Amino acid sequence: MENLDYMRTPPQEVDSMLDADFSINSEIALTPQEKDAVLDEFWKYVDEQRKNFLGYQVNLNMDYSTDLSRFLDVHINNVGDPFTQGNLTLNSKKIERAVLEYFAKLWKAKTPYDAQDGESYWGYVTSMGSSEGNMFGLWSARDYLSGLSLNIDPKAVEKAKQASHNGFLVRATPKHVYTKPVTVDDKPAAFQPIAFFSQDTHYSVVKAMNVLSIETFYVAGSGKYECPLRFPDDYPRNYSKGYLDENNWPLEVPSDENGSIHIPALVLLVKFFAEKGHPILVNFNYGTTFKGAYDNVQKAVDALVPVLKENKLYERDVYYDKNDPSKFDTRSGYWFHVDGALGASYMPFLGSSYTKPVFDFRIPEIHSISTSGHKWIGAPWPCCVYISKVKYQLTPPDDPMYIGSADTTFAGSRNGFSALVLWNYLTKNTPVDIAKKISDAQSLASYAYDKIKNVSDTIGIDLWVERSDLSLAIRMKKPNNALVFKYSLSCESMYVDEVQRNYCHIYIMDSVKKELIDAFATDLLKVGAFEN
Numbered sequence: 041m042e043n044l045d046y047m048r049t050p051p052q053e054v055d056s057m058l059d060a061d062f063s064i065n066s067e068i069a070l071t072p073q074e075k076d077a078v079l080d081e082f083w084k085y086v087d088e089q090r091k092n093f094l095g096y097q098v099n100l101n102m103d104y105s106t107d108l109s110r111f112l113d114v115h116i117n118n119v120g121d122p123f124t125q126g127n128l129t130l131n132s133k134k135i136e137r138a139v140l141e142y143f144a145k146l147w148k149a150k151t152p153y154d155a156q157d158g159e160s161y162w163g164y165v166t167s168m169g170s171s172e173g174n175m176f177g178l179w180s181a182r183d184y185l186s187g188l189s190l191n192i193d194p195k196a197v198e199k200a201k202q203a204s205h206n207g208f209l210v211r212a213t214p215k216h217v218y219t220k221p222v223t224v225d226d227k228p229a230a231f232q233p234i235a236f237f238s239q240d241t242h243y244s245v246v247k248a249m250n251v252l253s254i255e256t257f258y259v260a261g262s263g264k265y266e267c268p269l270r271f272p273d274d275y276p277r278n279y280s281k282g283y284l285d286e287n288n289w290p291l292e293v294p295s296d297e298n299g300s301i302h303i304p305a306l307v308l309l310v311k312f313f314a315e316k317g318h319p320i321l322v323n324f325n326y327g328t329t330f331k332g333a334y335d336n337v338q339k340a341v342d343a344l345v346p347v348l349k350e351n352k353l354y355e356r357d358v359y360y361d362k363n364d365p366s367k368f369d370t371r372s373g374y375w376f377h378v379d380g381a382l383g384a385s386y387m388p389f390l391g392s393s394y395t396k397p398v399f400d401f402r403i404p405e406i407h408s409i410s411t412s413g414h415k416w417i418g419a420p421w422p423c424c425v426y427i428s429k430v431k432y433q434l435t436p437p438d439d440p441m442y443i444g445s446a447d448t449t450f451a452g453s454r455n456g457f458s459a460l461v462l463w464n465y466l467t468k469n470t471p472v473d474i475a476k477k478i479s480d481a482q483s484l485a486s487y488a489y490d491k492i493k494n495v496s497d498t499i500g501i502d503l504w505v506e507r508s509d510l511s512l513a514i515r516m517k518k519p520n521n522a523l524v525f526k527y528s529l530s531c532e533s534m535y536v537d538e539v540q541r542n543y544c545h546i547y548i549m550d551s552v553k554k555e556l557i558d559a560f561a562t563d564l565l566k567v568g569a570f571e572n
Contacts, residue, residue: 057085078293086467094546094560095529097332097382097512099418101551107464108457116456121448122164123153127342136459139358143425146388147400147409150429155539158431161401164448165413165462167455169422170381173410176426176450178235178321180249180408181375184432185319187221187358205225222359229317233375234260236309237303237323239283239292240331245323245513254321257309262289266299267304269294276302283327294359298508299333301325303340307439310344314351320344322375326399327383330532332385332511340397341405342375348374376430377408384411389475390482394510407432409442413462416478418550423458427440477550485548488557489514495564504541515545519569527560 062078065186070078120126120138137153140163144151148162166172198287202403221231235256237245249256261267268274268291271281276296283290293309294302301324310320323346324335349353361367378384378399387396400409413423433448468476489507492514496503503517518524518531529544546552546560 043100046470049126057081061461072093072247072278080538083512085394089528090265090551092556092559094527094552094556095253095524095544097327097329097415097470097509097547097549099414099416099551101549102418102420104461104464111457111460116460118165118454118456118459119445119452123155123162124446129418130456132456132459135463136456139165139425139459139462139466140280140427143411144427147427149401149427153430154431158429160430161427162430162433163425163427164455165427165459166410166424167450167451167453167458168424169414170242170379170410170412170424171422172450173381173412173424174323174377174379175248175251177377177408177410177428178245178254178323179252179450180428180432181321181377182233182252184371184407185231185321185373185375187217187231187371189358196382208405214454218323219360222362227317230319233321234313234317234318235308235321235323236293238289238295238306238325238328238335240295240299240328240333241292241323242300242329242381245379257293257313258285258289258291259319260313262287265312268308274305274308276305278536280537280538282535282540291550294326295333297330298333298506299336299511300319301340303336306340307343311347311351314347317351319353320348322374322376324376324378324399326378326380326387326397327436327512330513330543331506331508332382332513332529332547333508334387334397334399334510336397337376337406338379338403341403345372345405348372372405372407374405375407376403376405378406378410380409381412382415384409385413385425386416386474386478386481387510389471389478391475391479394482396510401427401429405470413458416549417456419461419467421455421458423455423462424521425462481548481550481552484552484554484557485514485553488546488548491557491561492516492564495561496564499569501570503564506535506542510562512548514544517543517570519564520545520571523569525564527564 061081061298072498086360093100114130116130117128118136119128120134121141122133125133134438135391141151141153144161144163151161153162154160172475175210186551193310204223222231235249235254235255261314262285267287271284271288272279275294278297279294284533285291294305298303314320324340326337345354355370357368357370359365359368380399390396399407408426410424410426413425414421485507486544489505492503492505496505505514505516507514523529524544527546529546530546533541534541
């Protein structure tokens, strides 16, 4: 088993605060002076850490307290569908809808929202980060590709009446029931989706697939079939055999050296399972977590469409009654989700002088996109914008009278403050302003890359300094634990020429300035900055 100790939390001694400093006495309340002293101590810690924050794609350049502090003393809950006001009137759904409309236009979806137009957009602002957006997209994909249809139970009202005998209170809301598709005997895999994602995909996608019991190509293939990829011919240049299992299957779709999905391998893997009749679920990345790489979504889709058409998965009729052929639904036999947690919120603003891959709804085959609000934009807590189309909207398993709105989202009760934060940012920063910020970030990323390369040359140690095209991340050899803590560096293990390397990376967000890069480089030059 690999030694992953370097990925653990740095030694406690680099953090002067102790858990005991914040212990709560259940019998005696703190005095105002004691409470202020504890909070002051915590503020000193937060303030110091944010000054040196380099390792994660979070924008700390925020000023929401000036405009929004008064709303902190109000419970704002966007429970239910954002396009239905509902009975919990302390919500920010009108503001949420404005944010959704903004991103729908940004990503070239059909606007305005129209519940009767399947090509129109639908979405919501999540309570979690893009982990929730990815989870919801994959959940929608699973049910859609499994052919499930939700319908009103015609006997629900009568059942409620019967159950109310003897004075019991029984809700009269008609319940929904799942209708499963008719499986044709010669196509047993027709409603068993297989998922594909690259080795640079965020861990939330893997977690979501485990939670949702979505079968990946690796689980479906390894030990059951011979892998359609031949090593090394079908793999990217310098791909490590250490990523293959004992059956010569990769756990994920291989990535190119820059971190983007290796399209030829993706096509071969998809073709293998499409030919067996499986519907196809692909998660693309637009700004990968560690390398900051952008999948060439348009190129990948163009390569996959012929495979889908050849195997009658580009469009198919799903039947629900063997005796009634009129009961059917026409759907695609694939779902393409774009995890744009980082890149989808700023790459659209990058000027025409940059060559950037298309990822949005200009590609008609795209089903859903998510982006984090706390990353490029910046928010005090994780949040995300999820956008899909009306025709792909997941029908809720319940339509609760209690909240006066269909429960169409993942979270149930949703943080209504996040929509307010995103709206505040978007109304204060024009597209020109955001374009300037991202252009400056690209320039600073180039500066940081050159600066760390210079450190590598000066100390005579190969720091493995790398930057993917248009990435805001610079990856390098992991320094000692004290520097990992000081700069909140993210660390990851990777194979190069069959040898495990311990990397870290820094991210150039709007809150990162040249002075911080210079200070980081100065620390890297000090004796002992690298333990081996």
